[in-house]
Amino acid sequence: MSEVRKGSVKFKGEPVDLVGPELKVGDAAPEFELQRQDLSTETLATSAGKTRIVLTMPSLDTGVCAIETKRFNEEVANLPQVEILAVSMDLPFAQKRWCGAEGVTAVRTLSAHRSEQMGQAYGVAIADGPLQRLLARAIFVIGPDDTLKHIEYVDDISHEPNYEAALAATR
Numbered sequence: 001m002s003e004v005r006k007g008s009v010k011f012k013g014e015p016v017d018l019v020g021p022e023l024k025v026g027d028a029a030p031e032f033e034l035q036r037q038d039l040s041t042e043t044l045a046t047s048a049g050k051t052r053i054v055l056t057m058p059s060l061d062t063g064v065c066a067i068e069t070k071r072f073n074e075e076v077a078n079l080p081q082v083e084i085l086a087v088s089m090d091l092p093f094a095q096k097r098w099c100g101a102e103g104v105t106a107v108r109t110l111s112a113h114r115s116e117q118m119g120q121a122y123g124v125a126i127a128d129g130p131l132q133r134l135l136a137r138a139i140f141v142i143g144p145d146d147t148l149k150h151i152e153y154v155d156d157i158s159h160e161p162n163y164e165a166a167l168a169a170t171r
Helices: 063-078 092-102 117-121 163-168
Strands: 004-011 014-019 033-035 041-043 051-056 082-088 108-111 138-142 148-153
Touching (some): 063 082, 063 092, 092 108
Parallel strands (some): 082 108
Antiparallel strands (some): 004 014
């Protein structure tokens, strides 16, 4: 098992331990293997050569995750060369249902339910407590060269991220 970062972030003010390293700007983005809504596989290489905003979150079916995903769904219209990937442990079927109900068509939702590899590689896997096995809220901007250009591990999972900082890193 990877290292555990004690109290790295909070959930409603309470410390949460995360599994995996705390990535830094300039690091190579770790590879991942996630599942799309159609059950096919998505990897980092799938969108090679593009700038990607990768959002990790506990579940699309929660208020803050929904707000964040819908906000980026609106923002993507202004970012023609950017792919936005929203990653959670939600099953692909639930993600498809949620996107249809909420009108989210521009953000690609991806499921990490088959493996904890992505959560651990990006340091967002929640180690224990009521959200164990889910993903903490974070944003990673990955450049066309697969280098991390911006990282935000949101200080409290129940808070929204700094949208402007992530968007600025894509320009």
